[in-house]
Amino acid sequence: MRALVWHGKEDIRCDEVTDPEIEDPRDAIIRVTSCAICGSDLHLYHNFIPAMMPGDIVGHEMMGEVVEVGSGAAGSLKKGDRIVVPFTIFCGECIQCQRGNYSVCQRSNRKKEFADKVYGHSTAGLFGYSHLTGGYPGGQAEYLRVPFADKTHIKVPDGIPDETLLFLGDIFPTGWQAAVQCDIQPTDTVAVWGCGPVGQMAIRSAILLGAKQVIAIDRLPERLSMAEAGGAIPINFAEESVIERLNDLTNGQGPEKCIDAVGTESHVSFKHPDTIVDRVMQMNMLSSDRPHVLREMIYVCQPGGILSIPGVYGGIVNQFPFGLVMNKGLTIRTGQTHVNRWTDELLRMIEDKLIDPSFVVTHTADLADGPDLYRIFRDKQDSCIKVVLKP
Amino acid sequence: MKLFSRMSDIARSPGDPVVITPGPSVKPAADQMARGLGWFSLALGAFELAAPRTITRFLGMEGHENLIRAYGAREIAAGMTSLSTEKELGLWSRVFGDALDIATLMAACRYSNPKRENVALALAVVVGITLLDLGSANAQTMTHSRRKGRHRDYSDRSGFPGGAIMARGKALERQRSETTGAIR
CATH class of the missing domain: 3.40.50.720 (NAD(P)-binding Rossmann-like Domain)
Structure with missing residues (x-):
């Protein structure tokens, strides 16, 4: 599949990579239909966030269609479901998740020992945001494996455009x-x-x-x-x-x-x-x-x-x-955002047409154009405020 | 870079995607030039700091070692800036440094200097590098600058289908009515 991959400072490329695979029963795989470049991706682009490694897939704002579900997530998700993926990965079971503090989930950072040493106590795993936050591949790709997928998702209805729903995952x-x-x-x-x-x-x-x-x-x-x-x-x-x-x-x-x-x-x-x-x-x-x-x-x-x-x-x-x-x-x-603490209310506001977050989209392009759009977004050229990519 | 991405695969779990074929780099030529000049600056600066006497002897400028050291520190600062995200500033500071170098060499290019020929040679090299720096700094500015005066007007993008005035406090009203409803 194609994915945007970090190769070093100011060097993001559209690479051909292997497809993600289910690793854990609670995983699911989605076909990404839309993803976005976030302002915080620019910190990675500038290499200001430690523990990025060449070959890391970036991107943490994405949505798509479920194409494969692990046995542990089958009760919550099924093939064909349309979901927005929150950028914070959470288990839903630890003390912090039970308090609604999903962005500091105690179990989802798979490089917890490393993060504990740096931060004192680890934060949650994040998609595409360095090995300090788990080293999870990001969603600026054609497919994405979602860990703890039975919890880490926001189901969204059909009939509303991707651009209106996509930002439920982060901004x-x-x-x-x-x-x-x-x-x-x-x-x-x-x-x-x-x-x-x-x-x-x-x-x-x-x-x-x-x-x-x-x-x-x-x-x-x-x-x-x-x-x-x-x-x-x-x-x-x-x-x-x-x-x-x-x-x-x-x-x-x-x-x-x-x-x-x-x-x-x-x-x-x-x-x-x-x-x-x-x-x-x-x-x-x-x-x-x-x-x-x-x-x-x-x-x-x-x-x-x-x-x-x-x-x-x-x-x-x-x-x-x-x-x-x-x-x-x-x-x-x-703090990082406890995404799912808010998304029920925000989705209702979207459905009731109180707000339409798609107002912020200024550029839409194919995933292959992502590397160029990182530069355009960073340089604030062409009045660029928000980029949506279509894998 | 392909080697580095292969090496970093050991930090990934078996189900994570790994790079098969890297895509083309889209780094603008101006950035690649800035990188080259940045490293050149660092190397030259380190040499000026470490061996100022070699330079002053070559140029017939004995006794000016501290000046050469100061220029070395300036080169290192310009190099670091050219390698950072502030490349434009780094390259223009190189151009400024070139002007200082030329002025210093012009002053040393006097008839009484027995190494006058060496100074002339150094001057020719610095003028060549100055042209390169000027071209690179210009290219950097052109590549990354926002074209002034050309920006879109987004004043029709409120994000509120019912308008911004109608939206004020609406979420709060909903929260209150839901709470009241729940209590009832």
């Missing part, structure tokens, strides 16, 4: 969880840094959850135009001061809730000298992340406020103003 629940973690009140201003796909979903989620005011921060006009369409007030950080504008919009109080939908690769610019220091440190392996957005959120957030962080960070963050967090009494909520 929609990720944006939703980011907003839910903010505990939004009707009087709240929610500021969202980053208007990429997760930021766009977080904006829509904050609107749906009744925020008084949602503010979107980015530098790309096309992304800001999409954010504005979703009901946000745009701030272009290349043209105006984020801190001043946020304070203006909140009568000098600062936003009550802040969402970091940027993560480890904050934009580097001479206007923000800390981003240059971060980049130099990152280049010299003295730091793994560039936390400019975190610093800005901590500085501008209203005391007693909440910082919600769906953006991916890899490891060590330098120059982190923790004294401000403590003295302002800020609450930080973060």
Whole structure:
């Protein structure tokens, strides 16, 4: 089959690979009908996430049709079922899964000993996201083996296009969880840094959850135009001061809730000298992340406020103003998304036409064009915001 | 790279797909050039740091070893940047470094310098490399830049079939009505 394979930094290729096989009774295999390139795939593309190996298949946003089911998953799935695959693999039985904390499932990371050493305690297995998270092959491929498939799936109905359902596997629940973690009140201003796909979903989620005011921060006009369409007030950080504008919009109080939908690769610019220091440190392996957005959120957030962080960070963050967090009494909520905790509610909203997540798709192409689209997405060329690939 | 992907197969389980035939690399030529120049920068920088006296002797610039060391550090910084995701910055910093090198060599190319011929040779080489750097930096900018002023307007993409105004607070209302319904 064809699959997008990581060969090294900025080197993803469409390779011919062997087909996946059922290994465990709880496995299933799907024929992938649609998959997407996620913003967090760019961290792999740039080799900022440790423990990638040449030959790893990437991709963690995918959906398709079940073509083979192991005996242990047969009660939940059957051939021909249409499913979206959540990017977090979970067993459904461990203590964390029973609490609904699926992204920290204790059993699904098959390289748990390795991850335990690095993280203290392992996170769940993830599709196509390094050997720290299990080394599972990703879904930017024609076929995908889904481990713990009896639990790790979202059944979706026929009659709704792939593009509308696909994002149930990652960016929609990720944006939703980011907003839910903010505990939004009707009087709240929610500021969202980053208007990429997760930021766009977080904006829509904050609107749906009744925020008084949602503010979107980015530098790309096309992304800001999409954010504005979703009901946000745009701030272009290349043209105006984020801190001043946020304070203006909140009568000098600062936003009550802040969402970091940027993560480890904050934009580097001479206007923000800390981003240059971060980049130099990152280049010299003295730091793994560039936390400019975190610093800005901590500085501008209203005391007693909440910082919600769906953006991916890899490891060590330098120059982190923790004294401000403590003295302002800020609450930080973060984590990989517990996808299936939210998907029943989100699917109902899609079915009831409250939201159609396909608005974010700007490019659709054949899987073979994936490597080129990684570059176009990374370089933000051709107004690219979200790429859907058809294997 | 095929060898590396074969070696990494030992980290996979038997049911995982493995590469049969790698696809073609789509790395733009500009990136491959940046990689080559990045490694060249690192090698030259290391040499300048490690053996400045060899260079000053060849150029008749004895006593300027610290300057050569500083240029070595600059080369290494430019090399690392050219090999990183900030290739454009790395290559333009190489062009800036070339200008410094040319200015330094011009100053050393005086009649009183007994190694004047060596300096002229070095100058010719640096001018050639400068042209290469300029071409590569330009290609890098052209390949990866967003074309300014050309962006699509997505102001018709609210994502809310009923409109953004109607959507405000709708999920909260549903959650509340479901909770009320459940209590009843």
